[in-house]
Amino acid sequence: MSLIKEQDYGTPARPGEPSVSVEIDGKRVLVPEGTSVMRAAAECGIDIPKLCATDNLEPFGSCRLCLVDIDGRKGSPASCTTPVAEGMKVRTQTPELAQLRRGVMELYISDHPLDCLTCPANGDCELQDMAGVVGLREVRYGFEGENHLDLPTDSTNPYFDFDASKCIACSRCVRACGEVQGTFALTIEGRGFESKVAAGAGGTFMESDCVSCGACVQACPTSTLQERSVVELGMPTRSVITTCAYCGVGCSFKAELRGDEVVRMVPYKDGKANEGHSCVKGRFAFGYASHPDRQLKPMLRERITEPWREVEWEEAIGYVGRRMMEIQARHGAGAIGGISSSRCTNEEVYVVQKMVRAAFGNNNVDTCARVCHSPTGYGLKQTYGTSAGTQDFKSVDKADVILIIGANPTDAHPVFGSRIKRRLRQGAKLIVADPRRIDLVRSPHVQAEHHLPVRPGTNVALINAMSHVVVTEGLVDREFVDERCEDFAEWERFISAPEHSPEAVESITGIPAAELRAATRLYAGARNATIMYGLGVTEHSQGSTMVMGMANLAMATGNIGREGVGVNPLRGQNNVQGSCDMGSFPHELPGYRHISDDVVRGTFETLWGRVLHPEPGLRIPNMFDAAIDGTFMGLFVQGEDIVQSDPNTKHVTAALSAMDLVVVQDLFLNETSKYAHVFLPGTSFLEKNGTFTNAERRINRVRPVMAPRTGKHEWEIVCEIAQAMGYPMKYDDSAQIMDEIAMTTPTFSGVSFAKLDQVGSVQWPCNDAAPEGTPIMHIDGFVRGKGRFVMTDYVPTQERSTRKFPLILTTGRILSQYNVGAQTRRTGNTAWHPEDLLEMHPHDAEVRGIRDGDTVALASRVGETSLRVKIAERMPVGVVYTTFHHPVTGANVVTTENSDWATNCPEYKVTAVQVSLKHPAPVSAPAPVK
Numbered sequence: 001m002s003l004i005k006e007q008d009y010g011t012p013a014r015p016g017e018p019s020v021s022v023e024i025d026g027k028r029v030l031v032p033e034g035t036s037v038m039r040a041a042a043e044c045g046i047d048i049p050k051l052c053a054t055d056n057l058e059p060f061g062s063c064r065l066c067l068v069d070i071d072g073r074k075g076s077p078a079s080c081t082t083p084v085a086e087g088m089k090v091r092t093q094t095p096e097l098a099q100l101r102r103g104v105m106e107l108y109i110s111d112h113p114l115d116c117l118t119c120p121a122n123g124d125c126e127l128q129d130m131a132g133v134v135g136l137r138e139v140r141y142g143f144e145g146e147n148h149l150d151l152p153t154d155s156t157n158p159y160f161d162f163d164a165s166k167c168i169a170c171s172r173c174v175r176a177c178g179e180v181q182g183t184f185a186l187t188i189e190g191r192g193f194e195s196k197v198a199a200g201a202g203g204t205f206m207e208s209d210c211v212s213c214g215a216c217v218q219a220c221p222t223s224t225l226q227e228r229s230v231v232e233l234g235m236p237t238r239s240v241i242t243t244c245a246y247c248g249v250g251c252s253f254k255a256e257l258r259g260d261e262v263v264r265m266v267p268y269k270d271g272k273a274n275e276g277h278s279c280v281k282g283r284f285a286f287g288y289a290s291h292p293d294r295q296l297k298p299m300l301r302e303r304i305t306e307p308w309r310e311v312e313w314e315e316a317i318g319y320v321g322r323r324m325m326e327i328q329a330r331h332g333a334g335a336i337g338g339i340s341s342s343r344c345t346n347e348e349v350y351v352v353q354k355m356v357r358a359a360f361g362n363n364n365v366d367t368c369a370r371v372c373h374s375p376t377g378y379g380l381k382q383t384y385g386t387s388a389g390t391q392d393f394k395s396v397d398k399a400d401v402i403l404i405i406g407a408n409p410t411d412a413h414p415v416f417g418s419r420i421k422r423r424l425r426q427g428a429k430l431i432v433a434d435p436r437r438i439d440l441v442r443s444p445h446v447q448a449e450h451h452l453p454v455r456p457g458t459n460v461a462l463i464n465a466m467s468h469v470v471v472t473e474g475l476v477d478r479e480f481v482d483e484r485c486e487d488f489a490e491w492e493r494f495i496s497a498p499e500h501s502p503e504a505v506e507s508i509t510g511i512p513a514a515e516l517r518a519a520t521r522l523y524a525g526a527r528n529a530t531i532m533y534g535l536g537v538t539e540h541s542q543g544s545t546m547v548m549g550m551a552n553l554a555m556a557t558g559n560i561g562r563e564g565v566g567v568n569p570l571r572g573q574n575n576v577q578g579s580c581d582m583g584s585f586p587h588e589l590p591g592y593r594h595i596s597d598d599v600v601r602g603t604f605e606t607l608w609g610r611v612l613h614p615e616p617g618l619r620i621p622n623m624f625d626a627a628i629d630g631t632f633m634g635l636f637v638q639g640e641d642i643v644q645s646d647p648n649t650k651h652v653t654a655a656l657s658a659m660d661l662v663v664v665q666d667l668f669l670n671e672t673s674k675y676a677h678v679f680l681p682g683t684s685f686l687e688k689n690g691t692f693t694n695a696e697r698r699i700n701r702v703r704p705v706m707a708p709r710t711g712k713h714e715w716e717i718v719c720e721i722a723q724a725m726g727y728p729m730k731y732d733d734s735a736q737i738m739d740e741i742a743m744t745t746p747t748f749s750g751v752s753f754a755k756l757d758q759v760g761s762v763q764w765p766c767n768d769a770a771p772e773g774t775p776i777m778h779i780d781g782f783v784r785g786k787g788r789f790v791m792t793d794y795v796p797t798q799e800r801s802t803r804k805f806p807l808i809l810t811t812g813r814i815l816s817q818y819n820v821g822a823q824t825r826r827t828g829n830t831a832w833h834p835e836d837l838l839e840m841h842p843h844d845a846e847v848r849g850i851r852d853g854d855t856v857a858l859a860s861r862v863g864e865t866s867l868r869v870k871i872a873e874r875m876p877v878g879v880v881y882t883t884f885h886h887p888v889t890g891a892n893v894v895t896t897e898n899s900d901w902a903t904n905c906p907e908y909k910v911t912a913v914q915v916s917l918k919h920p921a922p923v924s925a926p927a928p929v930k
């Protein structure tokens with residue numbers, strides 16, 4: 001397989017139908033209005049030389065290499081900045097143009113190191129290519145005069161270098177950082193000959209606001225900005241299109257390899273979720289897959305106090321099957337279960353729930369989505385009839401108002417965060433409801449109209465107050481509600497009650513009533529308003545209520561069923577949506593169909609050849625409780641470090657310690673494997689063959705770039721365990737598993753690997769009614785028929801601040817790290833976040849005698865841990881914040897077992913804590929990094 005090179009059309013596509021006819025070098029082409037001459041030429045197969053233009057950036061017109069002649073126009077205009085006009089006649093090749101272009105190139109080359117043969121970009125350098133294209137053979141000017149050849153290289157970024165001596169000041173990097181990424185970390189300093197690229201205020205990349213997304217590296221036409229992996233390993237020679245294994249944005253990448261080694265990950269332009277962009281994790285943090293910590297052989301031990309013993313697959317799988325059956329013989333069929341992983345593929349997850357239901361003979365299967373987005377599934381199903389977001393990411397390009405609640409997209413969903421910023425720069429308005437002043441509230445060229453710093457645990461009071469304003473101020477979309485919804489009248493009575501008014505809840509939410517009213521008017525008055533939300537909504541005792549509250553608000557204002565509107569969960573892990581779709585919950589078969597439904601169950605019983613239990617099984621917290629009670633004794637955990645990620649660590653470890661058999665399947669030995677008897681090595685995304693489903697219901701292919709380093713695919717291991725337990729479960733390959741999913745799950749019936757390979761990706765439902773998939777849901781009607789208004793009483797959480805625990809802890813993620821950090825901690829990303837920090841408002845710190853960098857004790861009623869403090873103005877008084885990326889901190893030691901009333905999703909976002917000084921930072925200690 002060779003290296004996949006996408007065509008660069010030079011300037012972005014313009015919207016609209018092709019309507020303008022032009023003739024270029026005798027060829028006629030029809031393009032939309034506003035298209036550049038350069039792009040029109042490219043579309044009819046004529047490549048005009050260029051350096052400063054590339055098709056994901058607006059044209060800039062600085063290099064003057066793309067000059068053309070146009071009939072009736074004076075001089076030779078730049079084709080990148082000249083839009084087409086009806087009847088235009090263009091010539092791209094004349095002796096005069098050739099002469100002009102050679103002259104331009106000569107100037108560039110005369111100030112460029114002539115080390116092409118040893119340059120890491122040799123063969124992948126546009127400057128080199130263009131020198132060839134314009135036929136430059138010799139340079140008349142020497143290097144004696146003033147030049148930039150001695151400028152230093154900035155190697156502060158862990159992944160790429162900036163060799164200023166090779167820079168041609170084309171500004172592509174500067175524009176990529178602004179237009180694509182939205183960070184604006186780079187500028188061109190100076191004028192004329194003095195022009196040079198500067199990061200931040202002229203410091204290094206690491207000192208600047210750079211978030212290491214790599215857009216500038218990708219945009220650079222020379223090797224000025226160059227991945228260090230290319231320098232070290234050489235230019236890649238082949239590529240495979242696959243999907244990022246980090247967050248729920250689901251970016252498509254070209255994994256570019258040399259031999260079997262991944263040289264770099266290049267965001268794929270045709271990837272519909274990311275359109276050629278990426279963040280630091282997806283682009284650079286893939287080294288964990290070849291980290292020496294990877295455990296590649298299965299391991300066993302009888303007791304967790306014994307050392308591990310490496311064994312062959314056969315012994316490990318045989319042991320798991322035998323022990324699981326022994327436990328069932330002793331304690332009953334329901335004494336074992338499994339947890340599937342949102343980091344694994346749909347196919348890998350599907351076989352886990354099948355193993356539990358068909359081979360274990362119970363429904364004790366749950367997924368890590370339990371602890372993040374289970375309220376999304378519940379809330380949206382109750383109101384709209386589908387357990388998923390309503391829009392595609394692209395839809396936000398049509399939003400006039402964006403309401404972000406409990407999400408921090410620039411850190412947790414960075415590529416979508418960049419898309420939101422772009423829309424905001426185009427003029428959309430932003431409302432942020434979050435206790436913290438997240439970056440989107442104010443960043444370069446972005447300023448939220450309203451920041452509603454809602455007190456943790458009071459979201460439902462906030463959303464009810466917004467709906468109250470809509471109903472009482474005459475902002476309801478009556479036509480939409482009358483035609484499309486039910487139970488409105490009752491809900492209207494409920495929500496109009498004075499106790500839901502912004503004035504009444506001001507003392508609960510902490511949000512001034514006037515601000516809340518103004519924000520609501522902005523949302524309700526917009527032509528298109530959309531809601532984006534994250535775990536700050538779901539990880540609460542009223543997570544499900546809040547999801548339904550947002551659904552009510554969107555329906556009442558008619559913001560459902562077209563582009564630019566909707567209610568959209570931003571999913572944390574890469575395959576949260578998929579793991580839920582695949583029937584990982586104890587009460588639901590694939591496609592969110594209840595296990596008690598005889599017809600649905602019958603379909604699976606016929607296909608699987610087993611009678612399935614009609615009662616829902618145990619959820620994760622129930623499994624832990626039952627283990628402590630001695631009735632649940634065997635657990636299979638797929639790719640999830642529950643000790644680190646689940647709340648109340650002490651309770652989790654007590655449960656695992658009580659079990660007779662804990663089987664962990666993962667890449668690395670982790671905190672959970674300390675309590676395991678069997679370790680089954682898993683595969684990284686580079687070895688997997690399957691699909692992930694992202695936050696917009698998009699099913700993306702995950703293609704292997706190498707064979708499993710462990711010798712077995714994860715789905716094979718699960719099948720073999722089922723077989724060892726006497727249940728015949730076998731597939732030739734993962735495509736066959738997807739075929740079974742399609743056969744049994746109506747929303748997936750049109751999905752196959754062949755289809756995905758043909759069209760790139762599809763959004764479910766993908767079936768006969770929607771063969772190309774469904775980007776926008778609920779267009780003509782809700783999936784459940786009518787959208788249902790649901791009463792959403794605000795019930796305060798039991799977790800309150802007290803004299804003993806006067807602060808509220810809320811937890812979350814930061815950009816460079818991912819979840820429990822198992823992957824990102826084993827990459828260069830630790831340069832940005834080597835430890836979890838406790839963010840604290842200066843006032844809360846001062847009254848406790850705490851300074852930046854001090855080590856503090858963080859205690860709740862269930863546990864205590866210690867970590868360093870970062871004083872942060874963005875925190876509100878009374879609220880502290882930390883991440884859970886490092887096991888040494890063990891943030892979940894302090895989180896409680898409080899959970900969402902409907903789904904048991906833990907209340908990670910509200911823990912009453914006290915913070916006290918433990919060790920002052922040494923005077924010379926560095927202040928905590930961001």
Ligand code: SF4
Pocket residue numbers: 173176177178181183184185186209210211212213214215216217
């Ligand atoms: S890596 Fe991204 S954020 Fe950093 S300078 Fe380049 S484009 Fe800007």
Ligand code: SF4
Pocket residue numbers: 166167168169170171172173174197219220221222224225
């Ligand atoms: S670093 Fe690269 S992209 Fe940026 S101005 Fe220099 S040559 Fe152009």
Ligand code: SF4
Pocket residue numbers: 244245246247248249250251274278279280281282283413414415416
């Ligand atoms: S935004 Fe998410 S999916 Fe995209 S590259 Fe970053 S981590 Fe990967």
Ligand code: FES
Pocket residue numbers: 049050051052053060061062063064065066067078079080081
């Ligand atoms: S490519 Fe048109 S001026 Fe540089």
